[in-house]
Amino acid sequence: MNEEPTVKRWTAKRKAAVVTDIFKGKTTVAEVARQHNLAVSEEDSWIDEAQRNMGNGFWTRPGISGSSTRPSYGGPGRHWARPTCRSAR
Numbered sequence: 001m002n003e004e005p006t007v008k009r010w011t012a013k014r015k016a017a018v019v020t021d022i023f024k025g026k027t028t029v030a031e032v033a034r035q036h037n038l039a040v041s042e043e044d045s046w047i048d049e050a051q052r053n054m055g056n057g058f059w060t061r062p063g064i065s066g067s068s069t070r071p072s073y074g075g076p077g078r079h080w081a082r083p084t085c086r087s088a089r
Helices: 010-023 029-038 040-058
Strands: none
Touching: 010 029, 010 040, 029 040
């Protein structure tokens, strides 16, 4: 069996790759949990977070594909980004 190196730090990019593979049906939550010694509930929280934020990728960005009715946040080049808020769980 091909042993993958142990991931010591789960960056947003690594989490996104795992969640994308789960969404595409390339793997399951149980398989990832077993491979990386993770709790299924932890992966479920990644999936929930991805689903909550998924719509952000579909918003129109000014100057790229038309005008946006969304308010502007951030500095130059960041007109499409909205601030995030972490809530205590």
